[in-house]
Amino acid sequence: MTAAANVGFALRRLSLGKSERRRRALEMLERVGLAHLADQYPTRLSGGQQQRVALARALVAGMPLLLCDEPLSNLDTHLREQIRVEIATLSRDSGATVIYITHDQQEAFALADQLAVINEGRICQMAPPEDVYWHPADPFVAQFTGLSGHLTGTVVGLAGDRLCRVRIGLTEVVATTVQPPTPRTQVSLLLRPDSLSICSSERTDGILYGMVRDT
Structure with a gap:
């Protein structure tokens, strides 16, 4: 299955025609910087490119709830910033709720409306990012925010x-x-x-x- 077909597969539940599925798939691949690889197979893609295809497939369906577990971990700095903006824009435009798991403080503060800091399976603090930054609830959260x-x-x-x-x-x-x-x-x-x-x-x-x- 090519990259475009992989992304378009998520649209089958919408009963769209083949040409419309491909159009939307290509549009989403463009947003993650992979339109030029739309007809390539997974074996011809790098790990980071495969990860972006998976992200495009998750975003194109317009689901009301999206779980992202370290979605940018294999990308270089420039691509991380680009895709981070796309995730924020697409989730805001669609009204979807995104649960975004990351160990990167910069990503967490850049994307979150509500930020939950978890330590050993326990939520230490859940609040808007500015509250977590300026009023950490305990030493672990304080060190997480850079204190x-x-x-x-x-x-x-x-x-x-x-x-x-x-x-x-x-x-x-x-x-x-x-x-x-x-x-x-x-x-x-x-x-x-x-x-x-x-x-x-x-x-x-x-x-x-x-x-x-x-x-």
Whole structure:
């Protein structure tokens, strides 16, 4: 079965004519960048190309629910970005619900309306991506979203909704928290590297002092 016939096979349930099935199959192959290989057989396709044919077959049928388990794992960076956009566009245009399984944080945050972070079979947090990013529910979710580094401090008091003041050595900083901690409780702080900046030692608010060891 050729790539076009493989994709068109998913349309048989719609009672479409052969020419219409082929037209829709070619259109979907175009969207995944394989129109030029429409008449090739699986043995002539690479693993990544076969994966894109399978993705095209799943998308062309317009099903209301689509399960994608690591659909872009065998593709190079450029194709991953291209097909990711196509999946998002097609699911939005069709109104389909897509359950998308991935270990790639960038894919997860780029595609999800609701993001579920799973660890050892348990959902640690399920929320919109921005909530997961800025308000992780536990250390595992925090590290999944890119928080790293580890500092120990003592809670001084609350500083607003989901905020508390923490003393680290002689410095006091404001940190986000999932649950309001009790004052004088020892806590661990995780840092997001892209939120840190180097500044002059003249500032006194929210400053952690250190020595540059390497550049």
